[in-house]
Amino acid sequence: MSRLRVVEICAGAGGQALGLEQAGFEHWLAVELDPTAADTLRFNRPEWDVRTGDVADEAVWDPKEFHGADLLAGGVPCPPFSIAGKQLGANDERDLFAWAVELCGVIQPRALMLENVRGLSAPRFSAYRQHVLDRLQELGYVADWRLLQASDFGVAQLRPRFVLVALREEYAQYFSWPEAAPNQPTVGEVLRDLMEANGWDADEWVRTANKVGPTIVGGSKKHGGADLGPTRAKRAWAEMGVDGMGVANEAPSAEMPSAFKPKLTVEMVARLQGWDDETRWTFTGKKTSRYRQVGNAFPPPVARAIGVQIAAALNQDGEPRLKAESVTHDEVYRALRTADQPLTITEIQERIEDALTADEIKIRVKHLKRDFDVQEGENADGEPTYKLGTFRAFVGQDEHIRHEYLAQRRSKVS
Known part of the structure; x- marks a missing residue:
């Protein structure tokens, strides 16, 4: 059976790419904004077609040329949804999630896979998620988060x-x-051999680092050098015997005491992201850039696990399941989207199955207004009314503010 072809956008340094390759996909194309990360892809897979530049710029690639790919995949920018940020969603110039969904209408892949931060699962983005599901249904896809x-x-x-x-x-x-x-591996188990590479006795450290580590944070280009994240993360690392205030150039020497708290090297961070010795993946660039590439990656084992399931579905392996009912993420959005005229809160309540109070509906509308234009008015009885307007996200508009933002800040965008 021929390998399945994947087009990957916002490919980074190859975490998702490697996992999908291990799952049986071959890369038809990989597009990445950061030149050093793109160099990493080319260094490790010189046979791939790797394009460097803004993924939404048709001068970089023309999506129509990749019509019929088996899979469209990507790790689109996280800051629009990150709990650590302002959660601007559709109003963040870096948001590419809705645009990536629209690509399905051009490329018409058999499958789509997009990954992002946990913040996108929050109630704040329920209407955004519902829009994505509804749009994919219009394009002929069954989607799930x-x-x-x-x-x-x-x-x-x-x-x-x-x-x-x-x-x-x-x-x-x-x-x-x-x-x-x-079973979940611990930091100590995974890193023992790398910690002992220069003769340090890591037995005591392995016993201390006997937990799953916190999330590795790559960070953005505009924020300092390489370290292991915000204060809370550094505190968690310290409890496991790791100094999170920077990244080391090499493993501890044999002369260091057993109670020493080492910093992690880029190689160790890559191991914690799921790269192992068998893959022999080389990250290009200086230390801070290499750390950022690793820290921002999608772990290859996770990409592989999902990719295996997608490949099986595309090959129609196994017994088909009963058709699952679609999950509704935001009934208030659905009610407003399907209404021909403005709705009062009472009319919204009549159109949804959930028993939401007036205050709960107002909160939903408040969240919804951050990503959509909502026309507010009053009916003849003076009751507030709401009508859903335009989705503010970038979906390919020529006049969108994203273009100006990227032109002015390209060197700082990651």
């Missing part, structure tokens, strides 16, 4: 990722989410 922990797939860190998988109807009934592994 799932929050996955990297530690459930052999990775020694928590790293929750919110993953969207969509397949054409004839394949969707063959897809199921990957099951978690029974």
